[in-house]
Amino acid sequence: MNILAPSILSADFNVLGEQIQTVAKAGAQYIHVDVMDGIFVPSISYGMPVIKSVRKSTDAVFDVHLMITEPVRYIRDFVDSGADIITVHVEACKDIDETIRDIKACGVKAAVAINPETPVDKIMPYLDDIDMALVMSVHPGFGGQKFIPDVLDKVRIIRSYYRDNNMDKDIEIDGGINFDNLPEVLEAGANVIVAGSSVYRGDAAANTKKFLELMR
Numbered sequence: 001m002n003i004l005a006p007s008i009l010s011a012d013f014n015v016l017g018e019q020i021q022t023v024a025k026a027g028a029q030y031i032h033v034d035v036m037d038g039i040f041v042p043s044i045s046y047g048m049p050v051i052k053s054v055r056k057s058t059d060a061v062f063d064v065h066l067m068i069t070e071p072v073r074y075i076r077d078f079v080d081s082g083a084d085i086i087t088v089h090v091e092a093c094k095d096i097d098e099t100i101r102d103i104k105a106c107g108v109k110a111a112v113a114i115n116p117e118t119p120v121d122k123i124m125p126y127l128d129d130i131d132m133a134l135v136m137s138v139h140p141g142f143g144g145q146k147f148i149p150d151v152l153d154k155v156r157i158i159r160s161y162y163r164d165n166n167m168d169k170d171i172e173i174d175g176g177i178n179f180d181n182l183p184e185v186l187e188a189g190a191n192v193i194v195a196g197s198s199v200y201r202g203d204a205a206a207n208t209k210k211f212l213e214l215m216r
């Protein structure tokens with residue numbers, strides 16, 4: 001199943017709850033929440049109190065993407081704030097196995113992300129254990145960047161691995177996705193589409209519906 005995950009990083013924070021409701025009512029299944037610590041990535045975004053507050057605005061799945069160093073320190077806090085899926089970066093964890101175990105022990109889905117410059121081999125050992133692989137298609141840290149098409153090879157390799165092993169798992173792609181590059185992204189095998197600026201720039205409800213239409 002194809003899933004749209006609008007990234008709130010590009011939303012209007014002054015009316016964040018309403019912005020989330022707009023895309024959820026238009027059919028977005030996930031709400032993508034980018035947490036940045038200013039260390040793993042150059043920028044700082046928002047954390048637990050904001051997530052806890054906007055959690056009340058919708059029943060949609062909260063897909064929390066932790067761009068933070070050693071996220072294992074905060075798994076329980078993000079689950080208590082309302083995360084349904086927690087993604088950690090392969091580049092940010094000393095012990096990925098332990099981090100995945102901790103996420104699952106909290107009763108939520110576990111995902112692992114890789115940055116554009118990280119070789120796909122770094123995520124392969126964890127594919128069996130995780131619920132979703134996230135392939136970054138921009139350098140993490142900011143919304144509105146240009147899509148890096150080379151990362152589609154990683155999506156193809158991961159999708160082949162899942163197909164060859166009869167695993168119907170999710171592959172999420174994040175960064176620079178728009179109406180023009182969406183077809184090649186789906187064709188490569190990604191099925192969870194994160195889109196920030198392409199959703200929230202202009203009419204968020206109409207953009208959400210257009211994405212979902214193209215993803216059918």
Ligand SMILES: O=C(CO)[C@@H](O)[C@H](O)COP(=O)(O)O
Pocket residue numbers: 007009010032034065138139140141142143144145174175176177194195196197198
């Ligand atoms: O994690 C990130 C950026 O670090 C992304 O989730 C972006 O927020 C997606 O926004 P667009 O590239 O679609 O504007």
